[in-house]
Amino acid sequence: MPMMPDLQRPWAKLLRNEEKVVVAALPLVDHCLDVGAVAEIVLQAWRGPLEAAAGRALGEQDISRLAVLAALHDLGKANRGFQARIDPAAELIGHTGQVAALLNHSKLKRTPAAVALQAMIDDWDAEQHFAAVMAHHGKPLGEFHEAATSLDWGRHNRHWMPEGDGDPAAAVVPLIEAVRERWPRAWEAGPPLPLAPRFVALFAGLVTLADWLGSDSKRFPVAGPHGAERVALRAEAALAAAEARGLLALDTPAGDFVAAFGNAPYDFQTAAGDWGPVALIEAETGSGKTEAALWRWLELRRAGQVDGLFFALPTRSAAVQLQRRVDAMLTSVWGADGPRAVLAVPGYLKAGDASGQALPGYAVRWDDGATGEERWAAERANRFLAARVAVGTIDQALLGVLPVKHALFRSSVLARSLLVVDEVHASDAYMTGLLERLLDQHGAAGGKALLLSATLGSGARARLLRQTPLSPEAAEAVPYPALSGRGVAPRAARGATGRDKQVRVEVAPIMEDASAIAMRAVEAARDGAAVLVVRNSVAGAVAVAQAVAELAPELAFAVEGVATVHHGRFAATDRERLDTAVTAAFGKGRGRGGRVLVGTQTLEQSLDIDADLLLTDLAPVDVLLQRIGRLHRHARAERGAFAEARAIVLRPAERDLTPLLKGRALHGLGGARRVAPYPDLLPVEATLALLEDRPDIAIPRDNRLLVERALHPELLDALAERLGVAWQNHRNERNGGAAVDAQAAGQVALDFRRRFTEWLPFDGGEAVATRLGARDLLVDLAQPLAGAFGGTVDRIAIPAWMAPGVGDAAVEARDAHGFSIGSYRFAYDQWGLRKAD
Structure with missing residues (x-):
């Protein structure tokens, strides 16, 4: 029989035995x-x-x-x-x-x-x-x-x-x-x-x-x-x-940049000065922005202005890679017994170099059997931001300004940290609107933020830094690379770049032909090139990767001898092996010999990739510049026939993009807002025309010019007028859609200026969190799947859009390569997760 409660001496917590009998009460x-x-x-x-x-x-x-x-x-x-x-x-x-x-x-x-x-x-x-x-x-x-x-x-x-x-x-x-x-x-x-x-x-x-x-x-x-x-x-x-839990003060040891990172700094990496609550570094990919951000954190810690660090990136793969680098810096500064960096990505359990395994009842077993201040925060996604140092995706921070459970906890614990947002760009008005709200709230609580970008247009910069928008001519005249901040005008970032990298751009009308793309890549690989193929969609990437594997299996990128592709729909254990293999095959220390790596946008950000030749789907210029940043990333004495950096931009067979204005998306271009990655075709058309007119570009010399001429709102308005009524209507629709998105972000985001008793319960947050990509389903598999590269997988993330409305539906195993959840059937193999027929 259960104990009877004593209402004169109420309890708060109970301890029960295996028979659920109360044995103690607090x-x-x-x-x-x-x-x-x-x-x-x-x-x-x-x-x-x-x-x-x-x-x-x-x-x-x-x-x-x-x-x-x-x-x-x-x-x-x-x-x-x-x-x-x-x-x-x-x-x-x-x-x-x-x-x-x-x-x-x-x-x-x-x-x-x-x-x-x-x-x-x-x-x-x-x-x-x-x-x-x-x-x-x-x-x-x-x-x-x-x-x-x-x-x-x-x-x-x-x-x-x-x-x-x-x-x-x-x-x-x-x-x-x-x-x-x-x-x-x-x-x-x-x-x-x-x-x-x-x-x-x-x-x-x-x-x-x-x-x-x-x-x-x-x-x-x-x-x-x-x-x-x-x-x-x-x-x-x-x-x-x-x-x-890492809440008490932690001194920052004295030391210089060389001790922290192993090399002497560029001037901009240690630039002194107060850049306000929100600072911005604009510099090309591979210029050292990450080290500059980490050094700023160390200096702000020494000045007592911040304690923690949250490094927010756009993709999970980028976060996985950077967590290792940040953790290495922590070891260099504090030694082996110092703080460790948490990987703030759902589906992973990682703190420092230790990995955890989820057990029943929300328990976690760590592979080294130890505990540490960072382990508690690493074990639950809603606690990630409480870590002293965490590296994760931007959605984890944005959830702090959305009406979802524990948003206030996320926002509050983040307040003592330097928030670093990497790869900021202007492609999504909704995300930009949420980021604005996050920066405002973080700054109002005394927090510091640092934005990093290789390709930020003047419009987005004006919004995020609360500046007056510039004319096209004035925008092009802004120095690049540059340091700026709220209340601080941009100034040249000295040392952020060396000599210009000359890039030859070819436009090829083979975007719809996976076999033709594979052939171009294989031909270059047979000539000794490390070839990178970046596609706008997972389906497009898989099609080319399969074609390469069939055409030249010895040149196809592989993990443990298994040909594969790089995108975001792999289980965490396989994704770690995939990222490690990418770094080995295409990183700074890669060997000689031709090879072909195919992937999606996951390859364009933060991974240390050094390619000789790039084949990329057409995309807005800021995205293309990110991808071009993977070319000749490191100095090499010998590149053979590929001594000149070359990019092949894949466009549709028909040069006229007008049919895409009202049709379905074609490899990520056009289509419905929030479905295709690049629904606004006017920046795409402006980019294509610009590259056709300028087949030779120099990076970073031309970065500012390219971004402003292809993305500046005034120039896009003028382009739409020249192209005719259909494009003007498209421009109006997209401007209206962007305005709706920006307005939606403002309406759905928490308004911290309102009294607490005015706030409604957070009952409508699931939809906005799903749109943010933060409600992917983490599925624990009772019967493990065969891993993509050997071993097994017992947990996998399913993008929310792939299984809408499944709720608490049971997961049913079909075989070693597939499972069902609700009415949805999935397959998993070397090409990643996909819906099964």
């Missing part, structure tokens, strides 16, 4: 004091961001009051419905929205507990902060919305009414008294808490962090000690929890 008072103790340390660790968001310094009384509020986060567990859950078969009654009934019901609000709570809230002007505390499970509650009525909270009344088994509300009084005894300064006379909405939102996220840490039963055991005997344990455990 009193509610003890748990709340545990979390309050952790919260006090967390608040001190985030004091700088909190003060920036508040617009004033925080006194010790402010910290005490905030700790008190955090400690009271679970007071609602005293309600009868929650306490009845001591019976595992009882109805699942919560403990957060229920508090609104205690404070608002005509009878309940006159109880001593409610009177004491309301007096505290009124005296401290803490209505917003209290609502934020009750959102500690990850999203605001409708019961605390300023327009809430008894229809919202009235269903909770019954859980507080006194009955024969006791008075739940009366049990809250000893909790308030225990908290008051622990933080007496909070109740002394003093000014109200800061009311700045950004401050309240930041506090809300930090309460979630404190609750998670204070709920660690290994440090704060359920079985005891309890009461007065727990005081010493609590103080020690709270400090240990904060230290173990």
Whole structure:
């Protein structure tokens, strides 16, 4: 029989045996004091961001009051419905929205507990902060919305009414008294808490962090000690929890650029100066922007302006590669016992060079059997940003400004970090709009951000840096490479480049012919070239890779002897082997001899690829310049017939792109907005015309000219007018679509200027998160699949668009190379994940 709850001494957490019988209970008072103790340390660790968001310094009384509020986060567990859950078969009654009934019901609000709570809230002007505390499970509650009525909270009344088994509300009084005894300064006379909405939102996220840490039963055991005997344990455990999770201060050892990276810096990499809350480095691919960003982080740490680092990249493969480089830098600076870099990519479990394996019950087993401050953050996607150093995809940061669960936690823990966003460009108005909101919020909380780009147009630069848009002529005159920032005009980035790289561009009308593309690549490889083929779609890449493997298997890129292709639809274990093989075959240390690597946009960013010849689908010029950056990336003494960098741009057989304006997408060009990668054909047409007119370009000398002439809004308007009505209509439609996307981003993104009690519950966030690509399905396979390159795969990510609406559908194995989920059938092999016929 289950134990009966004691409503006079309510519990907060239970310990059950294998038969689900309760063997120990942690009193509610003890748990709340545990979390309050952790919260006090967390608040001190985030004091700088909190003060920036508040617009004033925080006194010790402010910290005490905030700790008190955090400690009271679970007071609602005293309600009868929650306490009845001591019976595992009882109805699942919560403990957060229920508090609104205690404070608002005509009878309940006159109880001593409610009177004491309301007096505290009124005296401290803490209505917003209290609502934020009750959102500690990850999203605001409708019961605390300023327009809430008894229809919202009235269903909770019954859980507080006194009955024969006791008075739940009366049990809250000893909790308030225990908290008051622990933080007496909070109740002394003093000014109200800061009311700045950004401050309240930041506090809300930090309460979630404190609750998670204070709920660690290994440090704060359920079985005891309890009461007065727990005081010493609590103080020690709270400090240990904060230290173990990397929340305490960490000094940055003295050292120079050479010690951190192994080579002397360029001038721009160590350029001094205050670039404002948002800085920008524009320089060609391979110029050293990554090292410049990491050095800026080290310098900002030494100045006490930031603590953590989140390095955000556009693709998972780029994040996987960069995590290794960042971790190597950490070892160089702090030694083997210093912080490690977390790989903040769902589906991976990696911290430093250690890998984890997911186990049932959300447990993780690490291959080295050790623990570290970064492991906790690495084990859950919603905790990635809490790592001191993390390298991941941009969506992880953008989720901090979207109405999805734990958005406030993400935004709050990020506030103490330097946010680095790599490969920024202007191809997506929706993403740019979200990034603007993220940068505004991050800066308002005292955070620093650094944007990196090889090809940022003046329009996007003006939006992100809050600058006045430039005319085409003025935009072309801006120096390149350049350093700039909010409130800081661009200046030349000295040393960001050496001599210009001459590139010969050929336009070939074979975009639809996979066999012809494969033949051109194989011919060059047979002449000794390392050939890179980048396609706009996975299907297009797979078709060419299969053609190359059939035509010349000895030249096809392979992993463990298995010909393959590079794109984002591989399981994490196979993707790591794929990326490692790419670096070995096409990186700085590659050997001689011809070979062909085919892939998608995953090859154009951050991977260390050095190709002799590039074949690429037609795309907007900023994208093409990223791909061209893979050509002759490293100096080589001998390239044979490919001493001159060459790029073959693949266009449709028909030069006139007008038929694509209303048709389906052709290899990523045109088609519906949000379906094809490059639906706006006007920049594509401008790029094609520009390259036809300028077959010889010099990088980086021509970067600014090429980007502005193919992307500047005024020039695109003029081009549409010259091309005729169909193109003008297309321009208007795309401008309207971009405006809609930008407006949608502004409407859906969280507005941190609003009072917390104005925020609606985060119930509509799944759709926007899916659009962001952050709701890919992580599928655990009961029957492992055969790995693409040997071994097995027991977990795989499915892009959300490939299986919409599957919910909690069961995964069914078909054979070693396929599985089903819901009504969708999938196959997996050397060509990656795909829908099966």
